[in-house]
Amino acid sequence: MNDHFLGFGLGLRTQHFNDVLETRPDVDWFEIISENFMVAGGKPKYYLHAIREHYPMVMHGVSMSLGSTEPLDKEYLQRLKLLANEVQPRWLSDHLCWTGLEGINSHDLLPMPYTEEAIDHIAGRIMQVQETLGRQLLLENVSSYISYTESAMSEWEFYNEVVERADCLMLLDINNIYVSSRNHSFDAQTYLNSINPDRVRQFHLAGHSDYGTHVIDTHDHDICDPVWELYRQALHRFGAVSTMIERDDNIPPLNQLVEELQIARDIAAGILPRQPSGKLVAEREVR
Amino acid sequence: MSHSTSLHLRQQQMMAALLTGDETITEHIAGDHNLNAEQRLSIYQSGYRLRLREVIDNDHPVLGSYLGDDLFEQMVSGYIEAVPSRYRSLRHYCDPLPDYLQHDSFFSQYPHIAELTKFERCLLSSFDAPDRDTAAVGTLQQLPAEIWPQLQLRFHPSLQLFTSHYNSVEIWQAIRAEQRPPDPTPQPACWVIWRNRERLTEFRSAPPLEQRLIHSFFQGDNFTTAAELTATEVGEATAAAGLLNILLRWLELGWISQLTDETTPPNLKEVE
Numbered sequence A: 001m002n003d004h005f006l007g008f009g010l011g012l013r014t015q016h017f018n019d020v021l022e023t024r025p026d027v028d029w030f031e032i033i034s035e036n037f038m039v040a041g042g043k044p045k046y047y048l049h050a051i052r053e054h055y056p057m058v059m060h061g062v063s064m065s066l067g068s069t070e071p072l073d074k075e076y077l078q079r080l081k082l083l084a085n086e087v088q089p090r091w092l093s094d095h096l097c098w099t100g101l102e103g104i105n106s107h108d109l110l111p112m113p114y115t116e117e118a119i120d121h122i123a124g125r126i127m128q129v130q131e132t133l134g135r136q137l138l139l140e141n142v143s144s145y146i147s148y149t150e151s152a153m154s155e156w157e158f159y160n161e162v163v164e165r166a167d168c169l170m171l172l173d174i175n176n177i178y179v180s181s182r183n184h185s186f187d188a189q190t191y192l193n194s195i196n197p198d199r200v201r202q203f204h205l206a207g208h209s210d211y212g213t214h215v216i217d218t219h220d221h222d223i224c225d226p227v228w229e230l231y232r233q234a235l236h237r238f239g240a241v242s243t244m245i246e247r248d249d250n251i252p253p254l255n256q257l258v259e260e261l262q263i264a265r266d267i268a269a270g271i272l273p274r275q276p277s278g279k280l281v282a283e284r285e286v287r
Numbered sequence B: 001m002s003h004s005t006s007l008h009l010r011q012q013q014m015m016a017a018l019l020t021g022d023e024t025i026t027e028h029i030a031g032d033h034n035l036n037a038e039q040r041l042s043i044y045q046s047g048y049r050l051r052l053r054e055v056i057d058n059d060h061p062v063l064g065s066y067l068g069d070d071l072f073e074q075m076v077s078g079y080i081e082a083v084p085s086r087y088r089s090l091r092h093y094c095d096p097l098p099d100y101l102q103h104d105s106f107f108s109q110y111p112h113i114a115e116l117t118k119f120e121r122c123l124l125s126s127f128d129a130p131d132r133d134t135a136a137v138g139t140l141q142q143l144p145a146e147i148w149p150q151l152q153l154r155f156h157p158s159l160q161l162f163t164s165h166y167n168s169v170e171i172w173q174a175i176r177a178e179q180r181p182p183d184p185t186p187q188p189a190c191w192v193i194w195r196n197r198e199r200l201t202e203f204r205s206a207p208p209l210e211q212r213l214i215h216s217f218f219q220g221d222n223f224t225t226a227a228e229l230t231a232t233e234v235g236e237a238t239a240a241a242g243l244l245n246i247l248l249r250w251l252e253l254g255w256i257s258q259l260t261d262e263t264t265p266p267n268l269k270e271v272e
């Protein structure tokens, strides 16, 4: 039994708080941005707790800065732990990146050079974080626009190796693979086929902005066809993996996102086998 | 160079590129036929500024309209340059903005602008202040009359006293109502900002007696002291009734979380 499969979720956004509570949309679970709820009280906290009563949640962070060479922010980790105690998320994720240095936060997901040194460094920090939080972390691949000349391996080799050494799990962002494949001219299918299926717990889907020469991960558009295609391939390889849509800008009404999520459900229904109960099961697990 | 420093060095170079425009790092970025190293780096450099600009814009819509496009851009680029984020959450990025405006060589000529910005930030901090139950209107009457003289107040954690020296709150209100703002003028005033029971931020002006009472309760004074204070303003004869009216109104507005005869000091935030 795949008890990690939560079904099809959405990112919980302020604009939809009220609609979620009032209409209880057909969404299996919600992902929250942890930092948005690291406040003492008020409206966001009220809705968080009210919505949590009705939906499973996972927590997704953007500022753990796992790859940074400055010390881990212990205070941030403690606040994150407190929030996790409140929310009781199914799991907690952050990114394969760094976000700042010497106390200054860029608020961006900055890529790592793919070197042995970087693997050692970030894997060690992930282990420290997992120790502090008392749980396994999901690590997400980011979109990137630069690659460093000193990189000695591919992004997927780096990602796999970090995850193995840190003994953490993977949040595979399908759109980020697509975006980076365009920006760095690699084959997205090769990336997918190289990822260790045993580690993958969640997928992100999102839209981006295509500038021809490059693609920027903006989360302000619908999901495009090549990303849906890559999602199909990911389902073939990884089976039933909890899937959600990230939308952070140009946010449409909730029902429009629920419709977009239906596309993901339909694609998965055509690919994944079902249990007698009708529930989707992971292909790998049937074998 | 030792192995353990090359990652650190690269990160220092990247931060320098974002914060100061120093492009040393391009020597370590691979370019290709689509984009060269400088173009790739510039995606991060402009992304950094855009992201912070958006935060200022979202947090300070009234300030933005008041300044107009050109001055707003001048403020944004100056602020981003001068004040990098030291926060994990963008929610706090503009916390030092009033201070920046107060000391910037251009904006300090117009001190009401810093004040208006401070007011807008106080509204935000009341919005996500800690939760606490508010005392019901009937609470006071339910307490035995013999403990009234010793009673103290615990204000709701969202309650703040905002003291202004200019008509900056009137300017804020006019902009918010899409009306022509009044000309800036010195005009001392005091405002109470709080989050109401619907979790929306409200504010209203606090007359002198209310200000003095809030200060007094904030210091941990009890009803006896409050009644004496009220008497000096309205006279002995109507002091008790006057105080009762004020307290009932505060209860109604949700300003009070607790009435107690214990002596732990209440918490009130004061912003000047």
Ligand SMILES: [Fe+2]
Residues within 6 Å of the ligand: A140, A173, A176, A204, A246
């Ligand atoms: Fe993502």
